[in-house]
Amino acid sequence: MLGIWASGGQGQVTSEIAALQAAIQQYGTDFTSLVAGLSVGSEDLYRISPTGLAAPDAAPGADPDTLTNYISQVRSAVAGTALSGVKIGHVDTWTAWVNGSNNAVIEACDFIGMDAYPYFQSTMANGIENGQSLFQSAYQATIAASMGKDVWVTETGFPVSGKQSGAAIPSLDNAKTYWDEVGCGMLFGKVNTFWFTLQDAYPITPNPSFGIVGSTLSTTPLFDLSCPAPSSSATTPASTSAAQGSGSSASPSASASVLASASTAATSAVQSGGLTPSQGGGNGVVSSVKSATTTAPVASSVATISSNKNSTTMVTSVVSSNGSVSSGSPTSTGPATVSSNGAAATAGPMFGAIGAVMAVIAAL
Numbered sequence: 001m002l003g004i005w006a007s008g009g010q011g012q013v014t015s016e017i018a019a020l021q022a023a024i025q026q027y028g029t030d031f032t033s034l035v036a037g038l039s040v041g042s043e044d045l046y047r048i049s050p051t052g053l054a055a056p057d058a059a060p061g062a063d064p065d066t067l068t069n070y071i072s073q074v075r076s077a078v079a080g081t082a083l084s085g086v087k088i089g090h091v092d093t094w095t096a097w098v099n100g101s102n103n104a105v106i107e108a109c110d111f112i113g114m115d116a117y118p119y120f121q122s123t124m125a126n127g128i129e130n131g132q133s134l135f136q137s138a139y140q141a142t143i144a145a146s147m148g149k150d151v152w153v154t155e156t157g158f159p160v161s162g163k164q165s166g167a168a169i170p171s172l173d174n175a176k177t178y179w180d181e182v183g184c185g186m187l188f189g190k191v192n193t194f195w196f197t198l199q200d201a202y203p204i205t206p207n208p209s210f211g212i213v214g215s216t217l218s219t220t221p222l223f224d225l226s227c228p229a230p231s232s233s234a235t236t237p238a239s240t241s242a243a244q245g246s247g248s249s250a251s252p253s254a255s256a257s258v259l260a261s262a263s264t265a266a267t268s269a270v271q272s273g274g275l276t277p278s279q280g281g282g283n284g285v286v287s288s289v290k291s292a293t294t295t296a297p298v299a300s301s302v303a304t305i306s307s308n309k310n311s312t313t314m315v316t317s318v319v320s321s322n323g324s325v326s327s328g329s330p331t332s333t334g335p336a337t338v339s340s341n342g343a344a345a346t347a348g349p350m351f352g353a354i355g356a357v358m359a360v361i362a363a364l
Helices: 010-027 051-055 063-079 101-108 129-143 173-185 254-272 285-295
Strands: 002-004 038-042 087-094 110-114 150-155 300-302 317-319
Touching: 010 063, 038 063, 038 285, 063 087, 063 101, 063 254, 087 101, 101 129, 110 129, 129 150, 129 173
Parallel strands: 002 038, 038 087, 087 110, 110 150
Antiparallel strands: 300 317
């Protein structure tokens, strides 16, 4: 996944488009064949919402008109290149997508990236026992608002340590439960999914911390990443066909019902003061990437592609200085990317040719 930073203004967008065009020209299909999608912006709509503006360390965002203009610029920039067929979209919180005032952005996108964290929905009953149902509700609401566009889960996860948020208690056991019930039970192998996050901010562990390996880059996760054996009671995402781009969507009456419920849920969800790890000041990935690049320039987190060609899975592999991938077995405690059928997905030497390129988790 590639990202254009849209909260930095036109100058920043122009600079990043130029860098993208230069990469296409220099590396050709060795580069472009690896691109799963291109996100124009990350949580910009959330940042201009009342909740985002009220959050600590609030960062600038971008309004719908600005984002649609940037998306148009990016489409023009890649037209006629080896990236001309890449899906272009935007990443934001699920509460932004169910807000009808942002529909112009949905219309401009090939896919919409949904960020959802039950942990932050502190005005609701958000204990880990309700994590799966809260995520499912957010996903259904986003599908209903998506106008039939692909819906990718570009950020989700549960913290391994830190402060309690409502009834949600960070812990390794609860992070594993959320991984099993939401990741393994609903998403992996079915929906393009980017898990938050491989390595958390370094050297100071943030509060809360979502890092699968903690703050220190490692090939050993803090909890078991294998998936439980499938059961007949496994939960699947609603309207999966629409999420995978079949062009179908829920009926108008069903969508209206889901959106009406979502509006109430979203209002309650955002009252806690934030829906992202940064609480409105970025997506929490940037500091991790900067520190990883600074402190470990020969190791970068990358997204891996599962054996199901239609499903991009979470970021849990590490690229070494020679571009090879360190990936564990799905039955071990190594950082394997586990698909819905329990098979390990690996990612070959994808980034050796282009140096220390980061495939940033979700919000880029």
